[in-house]
Amino acid sequence: MKMRTIHIKRGLLALLFFLSIVLTLTVLPRILNPTPPDAKERKRDSKWVNSSPYFFDRQACRWLGLCGIQHIKWDAPARSGNKHGELKMMKGELIKLVMGWTEEDGQEKTTVDGWEEAPNEEARVQMGDLKRRGGAKIMDEVPDYVLQHAPLVHLYSGEHFWPSDIGEHVKHMMVPEEAVVLLNGSDSLNLGNLADLNGADKAVFLTSDVDVESRPKWLHSRDGIPVPYPEDENPIEDDEERWGKDEDKEEDVEDGTTWWDVDPEHPPHRISDPRKTKNLGNSKKVWGTRPMVRRTQREKRTLREGVAQQPLSAPAPEDDKNKPDEASGYSNGPAILVLVDKGAGIVDAFWFFFYSYNLGQTVLGIRFGNHVGDWEHCMIRFEHGIPRAMFLSEHAGGKAYAWGAMEKAIREGKNGEKIERPVIYSAVGSHAMYASPGLHPYVLPFKLLKDVTDKGPLWDPSLNNLAFWYSPAPESTLMAPAGEISPASSNADAPTSWFHFEGFWGDDVYPLSDRRQWRLFGEYHYITGPAGPKYKFLERRKMCQTERCRILNSIREGDQISWYS
Secondary structure, three states, X not given: OHHHHHHHHHHHHHHHHHHHHHHHHHHHHXXXXXXXOOHHHHHHHHHHHOOOOOHHHHHHHHHHOOEOHHHOOOOOOOOOOOOOXXXXXXXXXXXXXXXXXXXXXXXXXXXXXXXXXXXXXHHXXXXXXXXXXXXXXXXXXXXXXXXXOXXXXXXXXXXXXXXXOHHHHHHOEEOOHHHHHHHOOOOXXXXXXXXXXXXXXXXXXXXXXXXXXXXXXXXXXXXXXXXXXXXXXXXXXOHHHHHOOOOOOOOOOOOEEOOOOOEOOEOOOEEOOHHHOHHHOOOOOOOOOOOOOOOOHHHHHHHHHOOOOOOOOOOOOOOOOOOHXXXXXXXXXXXXXXXXXXEOOEEEEEXXXXXXXXXXXXXXXXXXXXXXXXXXXXXEEEEOOEEEEEEEEEOOEEEEEEHHHOOEEEEEOOOOOEEEEEXXXXXOOOOOEEOOOEEEEOOOOOOOOEEEEOOOOEEOHHXXXXXXXXXXXXXXXXXXXXXXXXXXXXXXXXXXXXXXXXXXXXXXXXXXXXXXXXXEOOEEOEOOOOOOHHHOOOOOOOOOOOOOXXXXXXXHHHXXXXXXX
16 A cells, blocks of 8 residues: 555656646747747647648647657758868757868859849839839938948857858749749849749748758858958957946936937937936836937037038048958958938948858757848947947847947058947857857756857958948838838949848748758747848837837846847
């Protein structure tokens, strides 16, 4: 009798332990998910689970959150036998990538100019149509202050998937057969006809023409590795200058404008010192309120007179004798610069960075979050040519920082003047943007899932970019953006059809039946490719990609919080 009681107690304990595991695997991910699914997504998820041909697989997925566990294997960044480096893994930690490449190790210097895919005549017709329709504002040039305050991006030292050319990327993409007929007789996909796919009955996913797990050459984009900087041109190292001074101290803040919350319908208006205005409260505790500001005498004069700041001298133009790929920080993967003039001297400069592949991070040696195509961005808001704050994208959200809080690199203009450039960090694999090097945990507790950044190759996107001006339409919304775009004079013939593409830049989420797919803790091994820049909330009033937005006054503060908390 006593033994039976002991067995019953042990059985109950085992049952309770099993139920706690089930609860953890099913409920916890839902609670921690910063972007919970809506009814449509839940319906799609049910269809995804039913794609498995195995009964026990479907039931384990529904009740235990263990989906496709028979597919789990180590997903290495590079395949053995190719020229993309070797992998070393330490148990229980994130992957550690080891480069070991040399100049002779197959590193090509070829430039792929996918922007020539669309005929120049078509681009000129597009621009003419914009003018006739009164659409996007045709701006001849990118303001000097935008390029001079362009970010410098530290890519991870052991990165395997480098900046890509979107023109080259689409050459390796396929579209569903039912959507091919929309290409108006064209036998290939290019940046000049992507928007033709918008007439499809359902969402269009640009799908890789080969199995991405074979790691084709274009996926790695090694020709996008930035040209190294001389060691003496690295960003400043002084801690006080890099991280900013103690932002908790009192400082002088004179009258200014509400530049942090504007659009054409809500222009900035002048305010008084927030310490003298009772209804503004503490800027560190109220979302969307004014950050602390330091202004130079020159900036004060500029704002008082209401005129554009005279820009710092632009870098010397490249000539025929100095090839652009010889410039330090140059990458063959062009950045995309989208400028939004919000009126009253406010200009948002969006820097978009494209990669052909997003390699997810690992939890207990299992990788999650891979997808084909990866758009990341940062945005700098200018007021009369003066940079005020900067937003850094991070997965489905991101963080905004006051300009004075950002790490800066000092660069010298052609006349010897000192130019401040913000320094940001791209995480290994995911390419999420951060303001500091190190570990950046997100979503899961106990730092199980984290991005990693370091001071790897320094990329200067101002040396190779395609620039555009965007004008939102009055009816534009976050879910249904509407507006027109036109190329800047630096690339006047660049096509714009790619910008208006309403589909996704990579494969759809692989079904549960696919040997490459699994889902644990609510996280997929492969997720869908991203939408393009048009869907990154270019119309935003505040600094952030989400409506809830706080402008942080120090990098340390940003390291201590998450954008979804």
